[in-house]
Amino acid sequence: MSSKPYITFQGSQNFRLRIILSTLSGKSIKIEKIRSTDLNPGLKDYEVSFLRLMESVTNGSVIEISYTGTTILYRPGIISGGAHTHNCPPSKPVGYFVEPMLYLAPFSKKKFSIIFKGITASHSDAGIEAIKWGLLPILEKFGCRECALHTLKRGSPPNGGGEVHLVVDSLIAQPITMHELERPTIATVRGVAYSTRVSPSMVNRMIDSAKKVLNKLSCPVEITADVWRGENSGKSPGWGITLVAQSKKGWCYFSEAIGDAGDVPEDIGQLVAYRLLEEISMSAAVGRNQLALAIVYMVIGKEDIGRLRITKDQIDENFIYLLRDIKKVFGTEVFLKPVDDLNSDDMIATIKGVGFTNTNKKIA
Amino acid sequence: LNQTKNRRRKWDIGKLIYMDNLSPNECIKRWKGEDEQDEDHESDIEEDDESFFTKKDGVNNKVKDYSADLEKFVPYFETLDKLMQKWSNVDQIQNRFIGAPKLKSKKT
Numbered sequence: 001m002s003s004k005p006y007i008t009f010q011g012s013q014n015f016r017l018r019i020i021l022s023t024l025s026g027k028s029i030k031i032e033k034i035r036s037t038d039l040n041p042g043l044k045d046y047e048v049s050f051l052r053l054m055e056s057v058t059n060g061s062v063i064e065i066s067y068t069g070t071t072i073l074y075r076p077g078i079i080s081g082g083a084h085t086h087n088c089p090p091s092k093p094v095g096y097f098v099e100p101m102l103y104l105a106p107f108s109k110k111k112f113s114i115i116f117k118g119i120t121a122s123h124s125d126a127g128i129e130a131i132k133w134g135l136l137p138i139l140e141k142f143g144c145r146e147c148a149l150h151t152l153k154r155g156s157p158p159n160g161g162g163e164v165h166l167v168v169d170s171l172i173a174q175p176i177t178m179h180e181l182e183r184p185t186i187a188t189v190r191g192v193a194y195s196t197r198v199s200p201s202m203v204n205r206m207i208d209s210a211k212k213v214l215n216k217l218s219c220p221v222e223i224t225a226d227v228w229r230g231e232n233s234g235k236s237p238g239w240g241i242t243l244v245a246q247s248k249k250g251w252c253y254f255s256e257a258i259g260d261a262g263d264v265p266e267d268i269g270q271l272v273a274y275r276l277l278e279e280i281s282m283s284a285a286v287g288r289n290q291l292a293l294a295i296v297y298m299v300i301g302k303e304d305i306g307r308l309r310i311t312k313d314q315i316d317e318n319f320i321y322l323l324r325d326i327k328k329v330f331g332t333e334v335f336l337k338p339v340d341d342l343n344s345d346d347m348i349a350t351i352k353g354v355g356f357t358n359t360n361k362k363i364a
Numbered sequence: 365l366n367q368t369k370n371r372r373r374k375w376d377i378g379k380l381i382y383m384d385n386l387s388p389n390e391c392i393k394r395w396k397g398e399d400e401q402d403e404d405h406e407s408d409i410e411e412d413d414e415s416f417f418t419k420k421d422g423v424n425n426k427v428k429d430y431s432a433d434l435e436k437f438v439p440y441f442e443t444l445d446k447l448m449q450k451w452s453n454v455d456q457i458q459n460r461f462i463g464a465p466k467l468k469s470k471k472t
Binding site for chain 2 (some may be wrong): 095130155163183213217219270280316317321324335347
């Protein structure tokens with residue numbers, strides 16, 4: 001290994017991703033200055049909760065948190081998986097915890113089967129449908145076919161009471177090398193509008209307004225109403241909508257939003273529909289919120305060159321942070337070259353995999 | 365006008381990304397050619413304002429400006445009004461869709 005005992009990061013950004021990269025690479029990391037100038041310094045409760053989750057799905061991980069919580073040392077163990085239940089703190093929805101698990105799940109020793117309890121929707125983190133229709137298809141593209149997220153109960157903020165079950169049944173040695181040089185053509189737009197503990201008319205109003213926008217498109221639009229009532233609908237009233245544009249080859253772009261008290265369902269439906277159009281215009285093969293997952297999977301792929309078409313719009317600060325963190329941990333750089341097409345500003349991200357293999361799948 | 369264009373160095377984004385001495389924000393700015401202080405006087409002033417208010421944070425202010433880091437899942441979008449204007453017609457992305465005949469009955 002390297003001469004340095006651990007890789008040092010600074011700041012609180014990209015916290016989950018850094019822990020994930022460390023776990024995948026097997027290299028220890030140290031994160032310093034976590035909100036050190038904040039009024040409320042150190043790790044937040046949800047970050048500690050995430051670390052606990054990491055502890056339970058790995059075997060032999062060592063986590064040391066400094067007294068003030070501004071420095072953490074993480075020595076990864078092996079990904080063991082198994083069946084767990086994770087109670088998510090009320091400050092973050094289940095999506096915050098499910099999302100990083102997707103990076104690890106296919107490479108574990110035992111199958112992942114984790115029940116997450118808590119809030120199932122929020123403004124800034126992945127909703128259930130976003131993961132189900134947006135992120136799991138990306139896993140599928142990389143060879144992990146049998147993964148599912150079951151919604152047992154929905155729980156809207158602030159009180160939550162939801163329950164989702166993440167099952168990843170296919171354990172693979174390494175992801176498939178990706179070659180996607182075209183912008184996929186979209187065949188259908190689908191969507192789900194849900195509500196918990198509010199009148200079902202909210203759902204229909206969202207669907208109507210979203211359809212009004214999307215009817216301009218020359219493809220079929222189907223939006224399902226998903227009304228939850230009774231015990232399974234959690235402790236708080238809430239509603240939201242997720243729209244997904246799908247290509248025949250399995251690529252998809254999505255957008256989502258949830259309603260607050262005082263919001264008009266028509267506005268939310270419309271907003272999400274317009275956001276979907278914007279997202280489509282900004283994405284090549286994957287949307288912005290799927291890019292990180294796709295890039296990481298490409299990096300840990302076979303020692304072969306993988307290619308993915310991205311747009312100029314997708315190269316933003318997130319993307320740079322992501323690539324820098326990847327380089328720090330794996331030492332891999334991503335090469336960007338413009339596509340051959342003169343009419344297009346798109347780039348091809350070319351990544352050589354590090355030849356990562358699932359340690360649990362190694363055959364002597 | 366042509367001269368200024370030539371003066372601006374064309375930055376290679378592939379290299380910029382891995383220049384660790386630049387913050388990601390600056391990388392993007394340079395790449396898009398927005399870094400020339402002389403010309404972009406307005407943005408310069410704006411920046412000054414910002415740094416004036418957040419100077420105390422030192423290193424952290426760029427992290428804070430940058431609220432939309434990867435911890436936030438939902439990407440940045442323009443406001444609804446702007447999006448509505450932009451997408452009042454969808455010709456721009458029409459080529460991304462398979463041109464199926466529109467079903468009249470779909471209009472509910």
